[in-house]
Amino acid sequence: MYKYDEIDQAIVNERVAQYRDQTRRYLAGELSDEEFRPLRLQNGLYIQRHAPMLRIAIPYGTLASYQLRKLAEITRRYDRGYGHFSTRQNLQLNWPRLEDTPDILAELATVQMHAIQTSGNCIRNITTDQFAGIAPDEIIDPRAVAEIMRQWSTFHPEFALLPRKFKIAVSGSQQDRALVQAHDIGLEFFYDADHKMAIKVWVGGGLGRTPILGTVINEQLEWQHVLTYCEAIIRVYNLHGRRDNSYKARIKILVKALGIDEFRRQVDAEWAHLKDGPNTITEAELERVAHHFTRMPYDTLPAHDASFDAAIASNPAFAAWVKRCVHAHREPGYRAVTLSLKPHGVAPGDATTEQMQVVADLADRYSFNELRVSHEQNLILTDVRLGDLYALWENARAHGLATPNIGLLTDIICCPGGDFCSLANAKSIPIAEAIQRQFDNLDYLHDIGDLELNISGCMNACGHHHIGHIGILGVDKDGSEWYQVTIGGKQGSDASLGTVIGPAFSADEMPGVVQRLIDVYIAQRSDEERFIDTVRRIGVAPFKEYVYADKAGKKEAAHV
Amino acid sequence: MSNATPKQLIHGNQIVADEWTLVKLPVLGEEVVRKQAGKVVLFKLTGEPGASAEQIAATEIPASGKVIVPLSVWLARKAELQERLAKGELGVWLATHEVVEALAADQADLNVFPLIAVFVERFADGRIFSIGNLLRTRHAYKNELRAFGDVLRDQLFFLKRCGYDSYLIRADRSAEDALAGLQDFTEPYQGAVDLAEPVWRRRQRNGATA
Ligand code: SF4
Numbered sequence A: 001m002y003k004y005d006e007i008d009q010a011i012v013n014e015r016v017a018q019y020r021d022q023t024r025r026y027l028a029g030e031l032s033d034e035e036f037r038p039l040r041l042q043n044g045l046y047i048q049r050h051a052p053m054l055r056i057a058i059p060y061g062t063l064a065s066y067q068l069r070k071l072a073e074i075t076r077r078y079d080r081g082y083g084h085f086s087t088r089q090n091l092q093l094n095w096p097r098l099e100d101t102p103d104i105l106a107e108l109a110t111v112q113m114h115a116i117q118t119s120g121n122c123i124r125n126i127t128t129d130q131f132a133g134i135a136p137d138e139i140i141d142p143r144a145v146a147e148i149m150r151q152w153s154t155f156h157p158e159f160a161l162l163p164r165k166f167k168i169a170v171s172g173s174q175q176d177r178a179l180v181q182a183h184d185i186g187l188e189f190f191y192d193a194d195h196k197m198a199i200k201v202w203v204g205g206g207l208g209r210t211p212i213l214g215t216v217i218n219e220q221l222e223w224q225h226v227l228t229y230c231e232a233i234i235r236v237y238n239l240h241g242r243r244d245n246s247y248k249a250r251i252k253i254l255v256k257a258l259g260i261d262e263f264r265r266q267v268d269a270e271w272a273h274l275k276d277g278p279n280t281i282t283e284a285e286l287e288r289v290a291h292h293f294t295r296m297p298y299d300t301l302p303a304h305d306a307s308f309d310a311a312i313a314s315n316p317a318f319a320a321w322v323k324r325c326v327h328a329h330r331e332p333g334y335r336a337v338t339l340s341l342k343p344h345g346v347a348p349g350d351a352t353t354e355q356m357q358v359v360a361d362l363a364d365r366y367s368f369n370e371l372r373v374s375h376e377q378n379l380i381l382t383d384v385r386l387g388d389l390y391a392l393w394e395n396a397r398a399h400g401l402a403t404p405n406i407g408l409l410t411d412i413i414c415c416p417g418g419d420f421c422s423l424a425n426a427k428s429i430p431i432a433e434a435i436q437r438q439f440d441n442l443d444y445l446h447d448i449g450d451l452e453l454n455i456s457g458c459m460n461a462c463g464h465h466h467i468g469h470i471g472i473l474g475v476d477k478d479g480s481e482w483y484q485v486t487i488g489g490k491q492g493s494d495a496s497l498g499t500v501i502g503p504a505f506s507a508d509e510m511p512g513v514v515q516r517l518i519d520v521y522i523a524q525r526s527d528e529e530r531f532i533d534t535v536r537r538i539g540v541a542p543f544k545e546y547v548y549a550d551k552a553g554k555k556e557a558a559h560v
Numbered sequence B: 001m002s003n004a005t006p007k008q009l010i011h012g013n014q015i016v017a018d019e020w021t022l023v024k025l026p027v028l029g030e031e032v033v034r035k036q037a038g039k040v041v042l043f044k045l046t047g048e049p050g051a052s053a054e055q056i057a058a059t060e061i062p063a064s065g066k067v068i069v070p071l072s073v074w075l076a077r078k079a080e081l082q083e084r085l086a087k088g089e090l091g092v093w094l095a096t097h098e099v100v101e102a103l104a105a106d107q108a109d110l111n112v113f114p115l116i117a118v119f120v121e122r123f124a125d126g127r128i129f130s131i132g133n134l135l136r137t138r139h140a141y142k143n144e145l146r147a148f149g150d151v152l153r154d155q156l157f158f159l160k161r162c163g164y165d166s167y168l169i170r171a172d173r174s175a176e177d178a179l180a181g182l183q184d185f186t187e188p189y190q191g192a193v194d195l196a197e198p199v200w201r202r203r204q205r206n207g208a209t210a
Helices: A006-027 A033-041 A065-078 A098-109 A143-153 A223-240 A251-258 A260-274 A283-293 A306-314 A316-325 A353-366 A386-398 A429-438 A442-448 A507-524 A531-538 A541-559 B053-058 B071-076 B078-086 B100-104 B127-136 B153-161 B175-183
Strands: A045-047 A052-056 A062-064 A082-085 A091-093 A168-171 A185-191 A197-203 A215-222 A334-339 A350-352 A370-373 A379-385 A453-456 A470-477 A480-487 B009-011 B014-016 B020-022 B066-070 B090-095 B115-120 B144-149 B166-168
Touching: A006 A033, A006 A098, A033 A045, A052 A098, A062 A065, A065 A082, A065 A091, A065 A098, A065 A353, A065 A370, A143 A168, A143 A223, A143 A283, A185 A223, A197 A223, A215 A223, A215 A260, A223 A251, A223 A260, A223 B127, A251 A260, A306 A316, A306 A386, A316 A334, A316 A386, A316 A442, A334 A386, A350 A353, A353 A370, A353 A379, A353 A386, A379 A386, A429 A453, A429 A507, A442 A507, A470 A507, A480 A507, A507 A531, A507 A541, A531 A541, B009 B175, B014 B175, B053 B071, B066 B071, B066 B115, B071 B078, B071 B090, B071 B100, B078 B090, B090 B100, B090 B144, B100 B127, B115 B127, B115 B166, B127 B144, B127 B153, B153 B175
Parallel strands: A168 A185, A453 A470, B020 B066, B066 B090, B090 B115, B115 B144, B144 B166
Antiparallel strands: A045 A052, A052 A091, A062 A370, A082 A091, A082 A350, A185 A197, A197 A215, A334 A379, A370 A379, A470 A480, B009 B014, B009 B166
């Protein structure tokens, strides 16, 4: 992974000093709340319901074990012994003290980490596929360009105060796992006809209040130009994006207002001046950064391992875990492993100090001292030998990290919601927990099969509810908490946004509603069909009908 | 300028006296205040006209000394201002919702102006950065480029990188303090106006294939 040189280190150190002074001035009354706000936000600090929340950047989801140990230490020393992995591959602390945040950042700087631009109206942490570098369907490893873009976007002076937040995702695999179509800019890497690296550029995607999938603005951009091209896009946005209404300030609104053709024309006009300028990436720079992401020193292993096969045959619990949590690897004899942060009854994405330490140890022992964070809020060890899987499983299981539910209904993506977030309309964590309890039977869960259930506590859609096969959105009706349900959303190359099935439900009703959706699916599915396939085939109506059957009955009865 | 008022202008990395007089458009009648969800909207959308013909005509320009006039006044009253321009006494200012092209459209060489200033009503309005960049790069403007309005220490480093070299710090803040903001970072990553090249072109970096 990328290792800082003295230039990178100086930048994070200077940032700590800058932020320390800003915090001092704020506490001394020299900066108003309004003036301090963007400064703290651009360092990941929110003022939340109970305490500030600090969001720490995990660039494109890659962590070294020593960094995770530092995070563990921070959660113990400055927080309440746990942290929350977010849907944008960051780590959030729910209980730090504002006065401590400069010290936390100083601690992070010692392990080449920071909280730069994890919030605020600027270019945010760049996200990518958690299996980058090892996925069998990968065409191009996007991490080198992601790192080059991280550096370019860090304190980009022209884009320091955009109309609104700006999210970039990169992907280089056949199956998109980075949600490129749901970002302000999505970059999809591929090889062109001459086997040169090229990029398909999507713009104006995003969830939130006005969910919309991105539009292709450039079918084929040569990789050298990615920075200047993004500068052209963001400059047009910076100058012309709306600043009078924060709900209409995202780039997607500008793209819609102008139409993609006019937007593209303006971007091209800007780009004509920037193209081939100094920010054009050189081969040497790409090579320098790519050098940090070279192939791991894999052993030559046979494709099969007898002890592994035997364990699968004799231990159904292990077999179930392998089925859900172990993923293909491009090297023979290696696998990637997802450590589930979704044990039933715990807030999705939360990890305790101890669990972080355990995962760091597992990474050291089994996976070249590195791990990844996924936008599904789980942790991944990317390079585990087949022969080590059983020992890894036993160890992970002992620490509540081996729930065999990856990709299943209880692998819920869930934002912090009303328990923590001051923007929330409704709580989301208790809903996740109630659904996990409803579906606590593992055999049944496996029978239901692949299903993504996403929960957001408000329109901001941090829980990506629009692209959940089942999406749940907290809404406020006359001051009480209600939940609107969508089905048919999907991430990936064939992404789609879910359709609202009808009026919202109370919290108590939610497990039953999900149960009914599943009942319809089980009754209607043909072989091999996943929930999402059934929804796409038969449409929303049969689900809607069954879910609301009772309600309609009650209403009619009431009318009599 | 009286010695009693502290100097608020930073130019050339030091605090200096301001020789320029800012000319503002007169306020005529009621200003329209739009509201959004209970908040007063302070941002004007890009490209909105900056002034009415009436306001432009009513703008009083001091007869002597260095003056900075609004873009709209310059565009409408160019003829009468030529003499001042020739004497090096005329600067132009624009607000962040005005477009640079309006200034550059019939004035191919912006270097006729000894000073161009950009007014930022709220510090969070990042259009000021792109405007600075466009003036310096697209329009090759070389003379003093000033930011004024809600200009605060914590944005100075960005302003500097976007081509500003002159900052009129908001009256209630210390310019002395703000000076430090220009030094927040020693070696920024990306190429911008002040350092056109990204760090990997400026410096030999670890692991580069030399
Ligand atoms: S979706 Fe809403 S409630 Fe949930 S974390 Fe985001 S802003 Fe908060």
